[in-house]
Amino acid sequence: MTVLIKDVAEHAGVSSATVSRVLSNKPHVRDELKERVHKAVADLSYEPNRVARSLRSQRSTVIGLVISDIRNSFYNTVVRAIEDVAFEKGYAVFLCNTDENPEKELFYLNLLKAEKVAGVIISPARENASNSSSLTNANIPVVAVDRRIPNFEMDTVLTNNTEASYQLISQLIAKGHKRIGAVLSDLSITTGRERFEGYKQAILDAGLDFSENLVLSGLPIAEDGYRLSLDLLEPKPLITALFTGNELITLGALKAIYELGLNIPEDIELASFDKLDWIPFLPKMSFAEQPSYELGKQAAQLLFERISGSNKEPQNIIIPSKIQSITETKIKMVAKTP
Amino acid sequence: MTVLIKDVAEHAGVSSATVSRVLSNKPHVRDELKERVHKAVADLSYEPNRVARSLRSQRSTVIGLVISDIRNSFYNTVVRAIEDVAFEKGYAVFLCNTDENPEKELFYLNLLKAEKVAGVIISPARENASNSSSLTNANIPVVAVDRRIPNFEMDTVLTNNTEASYQLISQLIAKGHKRIGAVLSDLSITTGRERFEGYKQAILDAGLDFSENLVLSGLPIAEDGYRLSLDLLEPKPLITALFTGNELITLGALKAIYELGLNIPEDIELASFDKLDWIPFLPKMSFAEQPSYELGKQAAQLLFERISGSNKEPQNIIIPSKIQSITETKIKMVAKTP
DNA sequence: CTGAAAGCGCTAACAG
DNA sequence: CTGTTAGCGCTTTCAG
Numbered sequence: 001m002t003v004l005i006k007d008v009a010e011h012a013g014v015s016s017a018t019v020s021r022v023l024s025n026k027p028h029v030r031d032e033l034k035e036r037v038h039k040a041v042a043d044l045s046y047e048p049n050r051v052a053r054s055l056r057s058q059r060s061t062v063i064g065l066v067i068s069d070i071r072n073s074f075y076n077t078v079v080r081a082i083e084d085v086a087f088e089k090g091y092a093v094f095l096c097n098t099d100e101n102p103e104k105e106l107f108y109l110n111l112l113k114a115e116k117v118a119g120v121i122i123s124p125a126r127e128n129a130s131n132s133s134s135l136t137n138a139n140i141p142v143v144a145v146d147r148r149i150p151n152f153e154m155d156t157v158l159t160n161n162t163e164a165s166y167q168l169i170s171q172l173i174a175k176g177h178k179r180i181g182a183v184l185s186d187l188s189i190t191t192g193r194e195r196f197e198g199y200k201q202a203i204l205d206a207g208l209d210f211s212e213n214l215v216l217s218g219l220p221i222a223e224d225g226y227r228l229s230l231d232l233l234e235p236k237p238l239i240t241a242l243f244t245g246n247e248l249i250t251l252g253a254l255k256a257i258y259e260l261g262l263n264i265p266e267d268i269e270l271a272s273f274d275k276l277d278w279i280p281f282l283p284k285m286s287f288a289e290q291p292s293y294e295l296g297k298q299a300a301q302l303l304f305e306r307i308s309g310s311n312k313e314p315q316n317i318i319i320p321s322k323i324q325s326i327t328e329t330k331i332k333m334v335a336k337t338p
Numbered sequence: 339m340t341v342l343i344k345d346v347a348e349h350a351g352v353s354s355a356t357v358s359r360v361l362s363n364k365p366h367v368r369d370e371l372k373e374r375v376h377k378a379v380a381d382l383s384y385e386p387n388r389v390a391r392s393l394r395s396q397r398s399t400v401i402g403l404v405i406s407d408i409r410n411s412f413y414n415t416v417v418r419a420i421e422d423v424a425f426e427k428g429y430a431v432f433l434c435n436t437d438e439n440p441e442k443e444l445f446y447l448n449l450l451k452a453e454k455v456a457g458v459i460i461s462p463a464r465e466n467a468s469n470s471s472s473l474t475n476a477n478i479p480v481v482a483v484d485r486r487i488p489n490f491e492m493d494t495v496l497t498n499n500t501e502a503s504y505q506l507i508s509q510l511i512a513k514g515h516k517r518i519g520a521v522l523s524d525l526s527i528t529t530g531r532e533r534f535e536g537y538k539q540a541i542l543d544a545g546l547d548f549s550e551n552l553v554l555s556g557l558p559i560a561e562d563g564y565r566l567s568l569d570l571l572e573p574k575p576l577i578t579a580l581f582t583g584n585e586l587i588t589l590g591a592l593k594a595i596y597e598l599g600l601n602i603p604e605d606i607e608l609a610s611f612d613k614l615d616w617i618p619f620l621p622k623m624s625f626a627e628q629p630s631y632e633l634g635k636q637a638a639q640l641l642f643e644r645i646s647g648s649n650k651e652p653q654n655i656i657i658p659s660k661i662q663s664i665t666e667t668k669i670k671m672v673a674k675t676p
Numbered sequence: 677c678t679g680a681a682a683g684c685g686c687t688a689a690c691a692g
Numbered sequence: 693c694t695g696t697t698a699g700c701g702c703t704t705t706c707a708g
Contacts, residue, residue, distance in 0.1 A: 002476065005702065015679045020703055028677055050452040051398070052701035055389045055684050062453075070417065070433075076409050079435065092449050095408075095433035097417065111430050114388040115400075138340065222616040254618035278560040279617060280592035343686065353695045358687055366693055390685035393700050 003044045012040035023048060054116055063303065064112035064120040066096045066105060069221065074247055074274055074292050075123070078145060081296025082121060089304055091118065098125045100219050106131050113138050119303045123147050126188050141306030145299040147190045155306065157299040157317045161191055161273075164288040164321040165198025168271040169243060171286060171323070173206045177241040177269060181232040183253060184245035185220035192217055195245045195273055214239060218249075225252025233260055233268070240268060247274035254283075275324070286325035294319050341382045350378035361386060392454055401641060402450035402458040404434045404443060407559065412585055412612055412630050413461070416483060419634025420459060427642055429456065438557050440464045451476050457641045461485045464526050479644030483637040485528045493644065495637040495655045499529055499611075502626040502659040503536025506609040507581060509624060509661070511544045515579040515607060518546075519570040521591060522583035523558035530555055533583045533611055552577060556587075563590025571598055571606070578606060585612035592621075613662070624663035632657050 009016040014033055021029050022037040040046070054060040065082055067075045079095065086093050094117060096108035105125045112120055113134065119141040122132060132149060135142050143155040172180055182199050185192035196215065203210045216231055218224030225248060232238055233256060242257075244250040250272040262268050264283035272287040298317055347354040352371055359367050360375040378384070392398035403420055405413045417433065424431050432455060434446035443463045450458055451472065457479040460470060470487060473480050481493040510518055520537050523530035534553065541548045554569055556562030563586060570576055571594060580595075582588040588610040600606050602621035610625040636655055 017679060030677065047448060047452050049454070049701055050449070051389055051392045051454050053703075055393050056703045058684070060389070070408050071411060071414050073409060079408065083435065092446065095435065097421065097433065108430070110385060111388070114385050116387070116389050248616075251616045251618065255616065258619045278586075278589045278593065280589065281596045281619070355695060368693065387685055391687075394687045396700070
């Protein structure tokens with residue numbers, strides 16, 4: 001029923017070793033035989049069994065990509081970039097969605113290990129070195145993208161979270177804001193922590209009061225962005241400006257702000273980490289736009305270097321985000337009930 | 339270095355066959371041996387090599403999920419539902435994103451076949467029976483979710499695209515609209531075609547004129563929704579109501595409408611297939627909410643029945659969408675430049 | 677340059 | 693109930 005390498009070999013009048021060599025582009029095969037093999041492969045429409053191949057060669061041509069939330073369009077672009085690079089190399093991407101759940105992450109990392117994938121790109125769900133180190137121990141290269149694992153030496157490709165946040169907050173301060181709130185992702189996620197540090201440093205450097213009450217954190221999802229923003233704005237806004245630490249949080253914050261009938265930027269000014277794509281009628285606000293495609297691309301390139309056996313010391317690549325703002329909007333909100 | 343089944347066997351003082359039986363929950367093993375094996379597995383922290391297992395047993399415990407666009411939050415929920423069911427069964431999900439690209443789809447389907455996955459759930463990129471039939475021929479069960487493949491007998495789990503669209507359009511007609519535009523996905527995608535048919539039938543049944551010029555189609559992505567909506571609305575709106583065929587198209591349409599300074603629903607009324615989650619300040623509009631979690635869940639359940647050997651005739655499950663509307667919005671648009 | 681033969685690590689068939 | 697044996701389909705020595 002299914003056609004095997006020995007069928008191809010017979011059809012081409014060679015040994016299966018030769019077929020194997022041809023299909024893996026190994027040298028030392030006469031051109032004539034190569035052609036005969038290619039013809040036989042086509043004639044029989046032979047597809048090598050990748051499971052057998054992986055077992056024998058102890059490595060597959062699949063890489064694992066472990067991310068925390070496919071709803072996040074930032075990751076979306078990262079996934080796309082990684083897929084693009086992988087395709088070029090003839091690798092496929094096994095996409096694993098952890099939902100910010102460390103147990104799911106562990107499950108998937110073990111699975112990828114047991115599947116003998118060639119390498120893994122991960123955006124760790126929580127500070128959790130042990131999860132990834134089991135892969136490293138199994139000699140499977142791992143690259144962290146977007147988030148890193150503290151106190152764990154590994155290849156990373158990140159954006160300048162602290163600096164970009166610092167700039168966003170400094171701009172708010174320059175506009176005269178003195179009470180700036182922040183809704184961030186859990187500080188055990190490195191992006192949350194680093195963005196928090198940029199926020200805090202900007203406030204301290206400007207000689208303003210830093211108040212812990214104005215900083216709330218949760219999961220980087222819209223629900224938490226909504227809930228925590230309400231906490232900062234109800235019953236009476238404690239703040240005049242709000243820093244939101246990720247695109248989904250920003251979405252939730254926007255919902256909260258408009259539900260309360262507050263106007264942006266008159267009542268509350270907004271600065272967001274991440275740009276919101278394709279959200280209709282955004283208000284005047286500023287944001288840090290991450291180089292998401294570039295992050296994914298470089299992470300993939302780094303991974304493939306490792307897969308090819310590169311042994312140089314761990315690389316830590318930083319690609320800066322761009323600070324931008326929406327200065328014009330055709331839409332005006334008349335949300336406040338008079 | 340890596341611990342093998344025979345290491346576990348030695349450690350437990352049994353044969354590797356026994357270890358294998360214990361780990362696969364096969365019957366006929368004394369409880370005492372079972373315990374010794376479990377202890378040895380724990381002691382050595384043994385993880386079975388899934389590649390070897392798959393090769394030998396000719397089936398893996400991974401299912402493939404081939405979807406067209408992970409940016410679409412409808413698929414997101416579908417993915418989540420499928421993952422939930424798979425987890426319960428001890429299976430993992432290999433997520434493949436085709437980007438509406440039939441070649442990428444073919445690449446992934448071949449890969450999944452070569453990886454000997456236990457089954458595949460697919461939302462086909464285009465009408466393309468051959469892609470999936472190669473899996474079926476290889477005896478890998480395939481279930482279509484959301485979209486089907488015309489003229490191809492297979493298990494499907496879909497929503498009532500035609501009926502729900504018919505209802506949405508009928509409601510618009512009941513409100514007095516006579517010129518209703520539609521921006522749909524490519525009619526070679528079954529959801530696009532079926533939603534179109536509901537639209538057309540509603541118009542004809544109401545005795546209105548059906549005009550092909552008012553129906554535009556493209557890919558189900560925000561860019562196309564934006565571009566095509568502009569075509570219907572510029573330089574002068576040809577229509578008083580717009581039917582958008584998918585969530586991303588709706589997003590693009592909203593952007594177009596607001597950029598043109600049109601008010602919803604005063605200038606143009608909007609009916610969307612798919613609800614938009616977490617989009618701040620939606621206007622008054624109606625939509626068909628797909629039972630996305632349920633679709634994914636039933637597709638997964640159907641697939642696992644097939645994996646367990648069910649041979650009943652192809653199932654075609656339809657789960658209806660809910661027609662709903664946003665009747666109240668705290669936000670008022672003052673977009674029109676006077 | 678090519679073929680024969682030996683496994684990769686596991687599970688299924690067959691004895692016992 | 694348990695162990696021994698024989699492969700799954702491929703790649704990789706090792707000869708020639």
